[in-house]
Amino acid sequence: MATGMVTAEAPPAGRGQAAAAEPLLAAADIVKVFGKLTALNGAYLTVAPNEFHGLIGPNGSGKSTLMKCVAGAETPTTGSVRFDGRDITAASPAERARAGLSLKFQITSVLPALTLYDNILLALQARTSLAGLVFSRTRGVLHDRVMGMLEQFRLADRAGEPASALSHGQQQWLEIAMALAPEPKLLLLDEPTGGMSLEERRVTGELLQPIRAHCSLVIVEHDLDFIRDICDRLTVLDQGSVLDSGTVQHIQASPQVQEVYLRRA
Amino acid sequence: MANETVSPEALPRASSAAPAKARRVLPIIEIVVLAIALVVPFVLEDYLTIFATRVLILALFALSFDLVWGYGGIMSFGQALFFGCAGYGVALLGRDLDVTSILLVLPAATLIGLTAALLIGGFLLLGRNPASVxxxxxGTLTGSYAADRLARGWYYLGGQNGIPSIPPMSLGQHDIVEGLEFYYLALGILIVCYLLCRFLVRSQFGLALTGLRENEARITFFGYQVQHLKAIVFALGGAIAGLSGGLYAFHEGFVWPNILGVVFSTQVVLYVLFGGSGTLIGAIIGAVVIEAASFWLSNTFQEIWPIILGVLLLLVIMFRPAGLISLIVSERERVGSFGQPGRRGR
Structure with a gap:
């Protein structure tokens, strides 16, 4: 499991200790204020290449807000986000996507009226030029990749059906396939197993394992068994701040986390 | 990445009940509408051919709005602005510069519509933050209203009376006047524009537009420049509206402020709403049915025809929110397919 970083602590750049090698993602000192509510208060998140990183914490701890700040859905009030050597703090979601950052929403966001095939094609063709789109120049070229993604997620047999015909769990897989189709460097998954059966959760874990070779993963999830099974490192948030960050074993042994989070859960 | 497979046998496949091959209805409707349009002048009296020509021009206008709203998901309540600007533009070319050649005035009308839409669209759609519906x-409603008021108050544009007696459109020494000739000219232009729009909405660009309409936030996170996509489709819609406005000016022989205004902008929304948005042919059917019904009702029930028409529109919108076309075209066919699933390595 632990092919990523194995040390217990890896403070983010900007917190006084330089990382040994530049991480793929380094969100540092993130503050996000909504009116009178401070959703994030100096939170940080560091993810190494090929690492599976879990983001956990009680409801309202700021997990989804931190995820949104990384993806570009929210702009941090203060703080910085560096991705793949670039400062993307002010970049738009589209610019971040083009830089190799991909997001799966918490609420399933497949396009129900489109076929499974077209959902994947839509994700894949995002970097095609305008002329290429108008004259459908990449439709043939992308065919194998579309079918490849559907096969990888065991959906190829239903490629021609509308996404609305899928079960909730299958729609979640389709959306993960859509997020992975453009071959991102970092995939952000916000509660990917929400509403899934135990068997579907197990399968989801197995479906995610092969991406480790070329992609890092940040996952927000309430299912701690699922997180423990697939992640190398965890960051625990509480009331908008990072409570602890480290390997799964480190977090499991952390008295602070047990006190504030695990017991509460 | 695509070559990697996942712990194979252990994983359940998505169970598949092979979908029944649905019969496609839209091409049949398109052929029937085309066939009717081709023979209509031979069975109508002359004055009705003139009316039918006007309807074709309005159908072209409806097509422009369907592209913008039905595919781009942009609710423009000012589509008449582009129609009217182009109408006034070519009317001035004819009146002041004696330019009436079809080879100049129709491209000019298209260009005027395109330019106006680029200016308005640039302002409304290309801001730092995505524009709300x-x-x-x-914004478009205000533009349309302002243009109407401006035309009414500007003496050079004829004020309330507009610009009358526009000289006929010409090809060489030949004048193209209302009647059969103008009918088939309008029909030819409508067919060409329809086919171009059809090509566009069934291309990969059309798939991106579908994504934009169905879930804008989702496709933003794929990396699409959604504001640019919107501006492009808005500008194309403006160009087609401009072309229809140019045709209208020469067909009617005059332009007046109403063709810039909010009422006319709303009329095109009703055409598309009534016929069914997002199919192209639905917009054309909507324009034809509403205009034909108005024509017939106004002759038959001279006092109360607007009320009857209003009730009919309400009934369709209440019970068939996807428009008349949804009576025979399924939602699946309306959205369409953009790729052909099949084996890899084909």
Missing amino acids: IFVSL
Whole structure:
């Protein structure tokens, strides 16, 4: 499991200790204020290449807000986000996507009226030029990749059906396939197993394992068994701040986390 | 990445009940409508051919709005602005510069519509933050209202009376006047524009537009420049509206402020709403049915025809929110397919 970083602590750049090698993602000192509510208060998140990183914490701890700040859905009030050597703090979601950052929403966001095939094609063709789109120049070229993604997620047999015909769990897989189709460097998954059966959760874990070779993963999830099974490192948030960050074993042994989070859960 | 497979046998496949091959209805409707349009002048009296020509021009206008709203998801309540600007533009070319050649005035009308749409669209759609539906609706509505008021108060544009007696459109020494000739000219232009729009909405660009309409936030996170996509489709819609406005000016022989205004902008929304948005042919059917019904009702029930028409529109919108076309075309066919699933390595 632990092919990523194995040390217990890896403070983010900007917190006084330089990382040994530049991480793929380094969100540092993130503050996000909504009116009178401070959703994030100096939170940080560091993810190494090929690492599976879990983001956990009680409801309202700021997990989804931190995820949104990384993806570009929210702009941090203060703080910085560096991705793949670039400062993307002010970049738009589209610019971040083009830089190799991909997001799966918490609420399933497949396009129900489109076929499974077209959902994947839509994700894949995002970097095609305008002329290429108008004259459908990449439709043939992308065919194998579309079918490849559907096969990888065991959906190829239903490629021609509308996404609305899928079960909730299958729609979640389709959306993960859509997020992975453009071959991102970092995939952000916000509660990917929400509403899934135990068997579907197990399968989801197995479906995610092969991406480790070329992609890092940040996952927000309430299912701690699922997180423990697939992640190398965890960051625990509480009331908008990072409570602890480290390997799964480190977090499991952390008295602070047990006190504030695990017991509460 | 695509070559990697996942712990194979252990994983359940998505169970598949092979979908029944649905019969496609839209091409049949398109052929029937085309066939009717081709023979209509031979069975109508002359004055009705003139009426039918006007309907074709309005159908072209409806097509422009369907592209913008039905595919781009942009609710423009000011589509008449582009129609009217182009109408006034070519009327001035004819009146002041004696330019009436079809080879000049129709491209000019298209260009005027395109330019006006680029200016308005640039302002409304290309801001730092994505524009909301309300912002775009009110912005276009305001533009249309302002243009109407401006035309009414500007002496050079004829004020309330507009510009009458526009000289006929010409090809060489030949004048193209209302009647059969103008009918088939309008029909030819409508067919060409329809085919171009059809090509566009069934291309990969059309798939991106579908994504934009169905879930804008989702495709933003794929990396699409959604504001640019919107501006492009808005500008194309403006160009087609401009072309229809140019045709209208020469067919009617005059332009007046109403063709810039809010009422006319709303009329095109009703055409598309009534016929069915997002199919192209639905917009054309909507324009034809509403205009034909108005024509017939106004002759038969001279006092109360607007009420009857209003009730009919309400009934369709209440019970068939996807428009008349949804009576025979399924939602699946309306959205369409953009790729052909099949084996890899084909």
